[in-house]
Amino acid sequence: MVICFDVGNTDIVAGIFENDKIIKYMRFRYVKGLSEFEYLPFLQEKMNVNNVDISKITGCVLCCVAKNTADSLALAIETLFAVPPVIFKNDKTCCLDIKGKDPNEVGTDIVAACMAAKENHTMPCIVIDMGTATTVTAMDKNSAIIGVSIIPGVFTSMWALRDRTGLVVDETLSRPSKAIGTDTPESLASGIVLGSAFCIDGMIEAFEKEIGSKCSVVATGGASQFIIGSCKREITLNNNLLLEGLYCYYKNSIIK
Numbered sequence: 001m002v003i004c005f006d007v008g009n010t011d012i013v014a015g016i017f018e019n020d021k022i023i024k025y026m027r028f029r030y031v032k033g034l035s036e037f038e039y040l041p042f043l044q045e046k047m048n049v050n051n052v053d054i055s056k057i058t059g060c061v062l063c064c065v066a067k068n069t070a071d072s073l074a075l076a077i078e079t080l081f082a083v084p085p086v087i088f089k090n091d092k093t094c095c096l097d098i099k100g101k102d103p104n105e106v107g108t109d110i111v112a113a114c115m116a117a118k119e120n121h122t123m124p125c126i127v128i129d130m131g132t133a134t135t136v137t138a139m140d141k142n143s144a145i146i147g148v149s150i151i152p153g154v155f156t157s158m159w160a161l162r163d164r165t166g167l168v169v170d171e172t173l174s175r176p177s178k179a180i181g182t183d184t185p186e187s188l189a190s191g192i193v194l195g196s197a198f199c200i201d202g203m204i205e206a207f208e209k210e211i212g213s214k215c216s217v218v219a220t221g222g223a224s225q226f227i228i229g230s231c232k233r234e235i236t237l238n239n240n241l242l243l244e245g246l247y248c249y250y251k252n253s254i255i256k
Contacts, residue, residue: 002059003052003081004246006109007066007073009132010155011222015243016052022240022247026050027222030066039076047080057081061250063088063108063242086253088112093252097144110137110148112245113220118143119248121236122216126207128200128235129242130221132156136203138211146211149203154196154223161188173226196223197230204233 001023006013007030016024028046047054060077062085064070070087078084088108090098094115098106110129114137117127127137134151152160154173162169169188179194181187200219208215219228220241228235238244 001056002061002247002250003057004243004250005060005062005064005073005077005085006112006242006246007062007064007069008109009066011131012046013243014046015240015247016057017243017247020247022243024050024052025240025243032066032069034072036072036075036079039073040079043076043080054081057083059083059250059254060085061088061246061253062086063112063246065107065109086250088246088249093249095252097142099144099146106145106148107135109242110135111145112249113137113242114139114143114145115245115248116238116241117218117245119244121218124211124213124215126204126215126217127241128217128219128221128224130154130219130223130227134196134200134221134223136200136207138207138215140211141213149207151199151203154192154227158192173223175226175230193227194230196227197232200227200235201232 002017004015010030011027012030014026015022060081060083062074074085090104090111094111096114113127113129117125123139123143124141125139129135132153134153136149138146140146158169173193174189175193176186176189179190181190204217218236218238220238224237228237
């Protein structure tokens with residue numbers, strides 16, 4: 001079994017693959033700034049809670065966009081699972097052409113999601129990841145990454161609004177029945193949920209205009225399940241997209 005870790009700025013998402021299929025999905029809050037010896041019991045607890053048999057893990061891949069975390073977390077992972085993790089990088093193992101001024105600027109999480117999109121979706125494709133930030137990534141007809149739009153994330157914006165105004169925000173992100181709110185909770189739901197959905201629709205339209213053709217669209221990330229249903233465009237929702245990309249990278253690295 002292979003375990004894949006995606007470490008973002010808010011959550012850690014992990015998935016276990018067996019026979020090329022994901023058999024377990026985990027999401028837990030990321031704790032910043034821990035040492036190797038502090039991450040070890042943290043990971044051990046999360047594996048225990050999720051009933052993971054550590055002895056059956058034969059491979060691991062780690063994608064980490066959180067600053068100053070990868071080295072200590074990688075050491076903890078190696079100690080816990082007795083296998084060194086493959087570190088995801090924007091290199092030839094991705095088998096993707098990354099265009100732009102500096103390919104290394106593109107987040108490894110974005111590239112991982114695009115690897116999975118290349119395998120499972122028609123090109124050109126727009127890949128949406130709704131995490132701490134909402135990223136909208138364009139892939140051309142040849143599966144090359146041609147550019148990205150970075151938008152403040154749904155939860156990030158919601159928490160900023162709560163903290164700066166003192167308003168009580170419904171963090172369940174319930175879909176409102178109408179756009180015109182008649183009280184504060186309805187108005188917030190309209191702005192957060194419908195506003196985010198309309199933003200996504202608008203970005204897809206703008207991307208397709210610049211690409212010059214209609215695109216398939218796939219979305220992932222913690223907030224996507226609450227927003228995509230309110231979009232007008234047909235969007236495939238895949239919570240495992242990034243993990244599937246990490247697993248693909250792991251297999252490519254083994255072949256090399």
